[in-house]
Amino acid sequence: MAQHIVTSFDEDLKELNSAIGAMGGYAEELFGNAITALLHSDPDMAQEVISKDRIVDAMQRDIEERAVLLIARRQPVAQDLRETMAAIRISGDLERVADLGKNIARRTIAMESTAFRQTLMVGVEHLAQLGLQQMKQVLDAYALRDTAAAAEVWKNDSEIDAVYTSLFRELLTYMMEDPRNISRCIHLLFCAKNIERIGDHATNIAETVHYMVTGQQIEEERASSTRV
Amino acid sequence: MAQHIVTSFDEDLKELNSAIGAMGGYAEELFGNAITALLHSDPDMAQEVISKDRIVDAMQRDIEERAVLLIARRQPVAQDLRETMAAIRISGDLERVADLGKNIARRTIAMESTAFRQTLMVGVEHLAQLGLQQMKQVLDAYALRDTAAAAEVWKNDSEIDAVYTSLFRELLTYMMEDPRNISRCIHLLFCAKNIERIGDHATNIAETVHYMVTGQQIEEERASSTRV
Structure with missing residues (x-):
């Protein structure tokens, strides 16, 4: 009987883990599509990202409900409890990632054209690739x-x-050179900031994974050069 | 005996509610101090806001732990469960509010001087007052x-x-008039964006309060003119 209960908890947890995996894959995809829409000035794709954000919200609510039910039914402790709480926290971060993707998509529509100078777009693409890579690695x-x-x-x-x-x-240089660039540059600046924040959420998830497995916080101050 | 358990749950919940009240007051204070530091170019006050942000983080962890313990011990359902989940959600929003206050404080230090034209600072002050008011009202x-x-x-x-x-x-106008303003204006723009986002967290908390009491989501699409 005890064995049966243990197995059931593990099964519930496994389902919770797959739900996080599915949500992570979906959030990653929305973020990737938001970047593609931005780089190719594709308002239709941007609109799709915006409308699909609700699906991620629903996924988060579902994961939260499952996790709470698990806590109430099984009263997990130690690692089991940390795993369950991790699911709640990670789903929160993933919801934010999709939301930041949605913001990028909204700005893509507002900008209409992304005919920025090539080096700028290369920079945005590089930043986005790093962000996507961080998301992928942390989900793995x-x-x-x-x-x-x-x-x-x-x-x-x-x-x-x-x-x-x-x-x-x-x-900044681009804006100073020609004030007519300012408005569009600010949209792009906010897009870059959103990507940087997606990176922060990947880091949050990394901290959660570390705590979930070891029961310890990552102690060092996070190495960060962006203080603002 | 059943009566005893019910009373205990109510007592636990009351404690959780006071913890949220205390955390809310503290987050509100940090946000207020960040604004004062910004408006008066006070790097010492800004530094204090930055260092106190950790206290809010600790408060959030404490509330989360208490809520999870409550769920595991009492297996609350319906309104009781919604109240417990609300505590987790609201503490998450309050942690973000303090974090956004910290961002404003960092930019205050980075800007060094906030000798902007008077109308701009009046605008920032007005925005911040609205944000503070929203925080206060939603906590009430x-x-x-x-x-x-x-x-x-x-x-x-x-x-x-x-x-x-x-x-x-x-x-934007200010930046276009004189490109030397751009760098500082962008700091101020991000500060304004942070205040606007604090407003969004107040709105999140309002949604949580509504759901907690009624068990229903606020259905209308949030009236929002900032789409980006």
Whole structure:
């Protein structure tokens, strides 16, 4: 009987883990599509990202409900409890990732044209690739309970911050050269900031994975060069 | 015996509610101090806001732990469960409010001087006052389980969005007039965006209060003029 209960908890947890995996894949896809829409000035694709954000919201509510039911039914402790709480936290971060993707999509529509100078778009693409890579790696780290991979993601956030800062400076120069660029540049600046924040959510998830597996917080102050 | 358990749950919930009240007051204070530091170019006060943000983080962890313990021990259902989940959600929003306050404080330090033209600072002050008012009202609505007050907060978010948009336009003009203003204006623009986002968290809390009391989501699409 005790064995039966243990197995059931594991099954519930496994389902919760797959739900997180599915949600993570979906949020990642929306973010990727938002970037494609931005780089190719594609308002239709941007509109699709905006409308699909609701699906991610529903996924989050579903995961939260399952996790709470699990806590109420099984009263998990120690690692089991940490796994269940991790699901709630990670679904919160993923909801924010999709939301930031939606913001990028809205700005893509507002900008109409993204005919920026080539180096700027290369910078945005590079930043977005780093962000997507961080998302992918941290979701893998979660699926495999791989703390080393999570620590890697956590450390790599400083690279995103550095690329963001250099992009910020380039946008500034561009705006100063010709004030007519300012309005569009600010949209792009906010897009870059949104990507940088997606990187922060990947880092949050890395911290959650570390805590879930070890029961300890990652102690060092997060290496971050973007303080603003 | 059953009576005893019911009373205990109510007591646990009361403690959770006071913890949210305390956290809300603290987050509100940090946000207020961040604004004062910004308006008076006070780097010492800004530094204090930055260092105190950790206290809010600790408060959130404490509330989350208490709520999870409550779910595991009492297996609450219906309104009791909604109240417990509301505590988790609201503490998440309050943590973000303090974090956004910290961002404003960091930019205050980065800007060094806030000798902007008077109308701009009046605009920032107005925006911040609206944000503070929304925070105060929604925390009262939570404490009193007042859905009408929560609905009021929810509706008033459009006013914050409108003030933000007008401030955004003014900043844009200022930047176009003299490119030397651009760098500082962008800091101020991000500060304004942070205040606008604090307003969004007040609206989130209003939605949580509504759901907690009624068991229904606020259905209308949130009236929002800031789409980007």
